[in-house]
Amino acid sequence: MEGAVQNDIPGIDADCGGGMACATCHVYVKEDWFNKLPKKEDGEDDMLDMAFEPKTNSRLSCQIIVSDEIDGLEVNIPSKQA
Amino acid sequence: MNKTDALIIGAGPTGLFTAHQLKLIGLDCEVVDNLDKIGGQCIELYPDKPIYDIPAVPECTGEELTNNLINQLKPFDIKFHLGERVEEVKKDKSNWLVKTSNGKSFLTPNVIIAGGVGSFEPRKFPPTECKKFENKSLFYSVKDKNIFKGKIVSIFGGGDSALDWAVELSKECKINLIHRRDEFRGAQATVDKMQELVKSGKINLFTKYQIANVHGDQRLESIDIKHENNEIKNLKSDYVLGFFGLIMQLGPIANWGLNLNKKTIEVDTEKFETNQKGIYAVGDICNYPGKLKLILSGFHEGALAARACFKLAKPNEKYRFEFTTTSSNLLKRLGKKE
Ligand SMILES: Cc1cc2nc3c(=O)[nH]c(=O)nc-3n(C[C@H](O)[C@H](O)[C@H](O)COP(=O)(O)OP(=O)(O)OC[C@H]3O[C@@H](n4cnc5c(N)ncnc54)[C@H](O)[C@@H]3O)c2cc1C
Numbered sequence A: 001m002e003g004a005v006q007n008d009i010p011g012i013d014a015d016c017g018g019g020m021a022c023a024t025c026h027v028y029v030k031e032d033w034f035n036k037l038p039k040k041e042d043g044e045d046d047m048l049d050m051a052f053e054p055k056t057n058s059r060l061s062c063q064i065i066v067s068d069e070i071d072g073l074e075v076n077i078p079s080k081q082a
Numbered sequence B: 001m002n003k004t005d006a007l008i009i010g011a012g013p014t015g016l017f018t019a020h021q022l023k024l025i026g027l028d029c030e031v032v033d034n035l036d037k038i039g040g041q042c043i044e045l046y047p048d049k050p051i052y053d054i055p056a057v058p059e060c061t062g063e064e065l066t067n068n069l070i071n072q073l074k075p076f077d078i079k080f081h082l083g084e085r086v087e088e089v090k091k092d093k094s095n096w097l098v099k100t101s102n103g104k105s106f107l108t109p110n111v112i113i114a115g116g117v118g119s120f121e122p123r124k125f126p127p128t129e130c131k132k133f134e135n136k137s138l139f140y141s142v143k144d145k146n147i148f149k150g151k152i153v154s155i156f157g158g159g160d161s162a163l164d165w166a167v168e169l170s171k172e173c174k175i176n177l178i179h180r181r182d183e184f185r186g187a188q189a190t191v192d193k194m195q196e197l198v199k200s201g202k203i204n205l206f207t208k209y210q211i212a213n214v215h216g217d218q219r220l221e222s223i224d225i226k227h228e229n230n231e232i233k234n235l236k237s238d239y240v241l242g243f244f245g246l247i248m249q250l251g252p253i254a255n256w257g258l259n260l261n262k263k264t265i266e267v268d269t270e271k272f273e274t275n276q277k278g279i280y281a282v283g284d285i286c287n288y289p290g291k292l293k294l295i296l297s298g299f300h301e302g303a304l305a306a307r308a309c310f311k312l313a314k315p316n317e318k319y320r321f322e323f324t325t326t327s328s329n330l331l332k333r334l335g336k337k338e
């Protein structure tokens, strides 16, 4: 998420600055990556209820911590979130 | 027409403390907020979460912080206009003419924008067709529940608002409750009650579904909902209600001729004034080199903006720096001295 904000990626606004309170950092994670990510924490699904067109592979990008294991991770942004 | 020395847009922590600072130095002010309650993000997004970095307050929740700020305003008489969005800010000779969504207007030399990341608005349904029915047969809040009597109402969402209304309206209407997953984040007692009503056939529950489309000419006739596995169902519906919480939208602030940087307003760090004389921005919404989006920064910014307002509100008087502990002037305003 921080990477997206610093690079001005449209569609990842992260209004709450990573506080899991706004769902404006919502992304779809490519299927094969989705299972490799650390599991969702309590509350993330609650917030995803409010995201724009959530799907089974939805995550809040502010809850994805970048590590070597997930180097190469690919995500998409819902078409109308931008 | 309301005349005041300063108008504050936003009743979050920054707006509240700025009001305190204005009243303390002897200026009048009024506060407008789009939410129906005072407190901004602290009350809307995290009322029960503890905050640990308010100076001299080791720990307090968002709600406690809000209540403390409201208490601190007790000595003063401040008018709050809640549930109203500021739509327009226009130059009127040496004043600003400010208009709200409820048609109220204010004339003031100083406008302080303490708007956070913008006003809280309901999150809307994605399909563009929904717009056509908005506020006719499709709503994001309930103003008059009587219109639903005897009708088929489809409710979307998994939180307390969706569940409460599903339970309440099931007494007099046919209810479809649609949610994107099996878990509900509403209070357990309400979830249980809803499940009972599902068993007794009062509520039709559809989980793992989301809205796909709405149909009808003048009136809404039916809706399509789509399952996780892409299967589509058509449901007859007279009304649709969506409860997806609130999102912050910069909204009308973008149209007031201010220098914007993404969703923030550029200010100087002496007066927290924008590129327009007499319009200030403080708290999360302002931007300057080194800006921190913290509550404590908003307090400092508000204190300085309030001092800057003095000059335009009372051009013939001079502002004097004073302490609340020792100034009899300030103590009088605080009601601590006759
Ligand atoms: C989950 C979370 C945890 C946080 N934790 C901390 C913490 O531990 N410590 C800390 O210091 N900060 C924390 N913050 C940040 C803190 O909440 C914000 O910095 C603070 O709320 C900003 O206050 P504000 O008054 O500037 O804006 P806000 O609180 O956003 O209030 C702005 C208000 O303005 C209103 N408004 C906007 N535009 C208009 C308009 N046109 N007309 C009418 N009304 C309008 C909005 O409805 C809103 O109520 C946290 C934030 C979140 C989301």
Ligand code: FES
Pocket: A001, A013, A014, A015, A016, A017, A018, A019, A020, A021, A022, A023, A024, A025, A026, A047, A060, A061, A062, A063
């Ligand atoms: S940045 Fe707000 S929920 Fe992720």
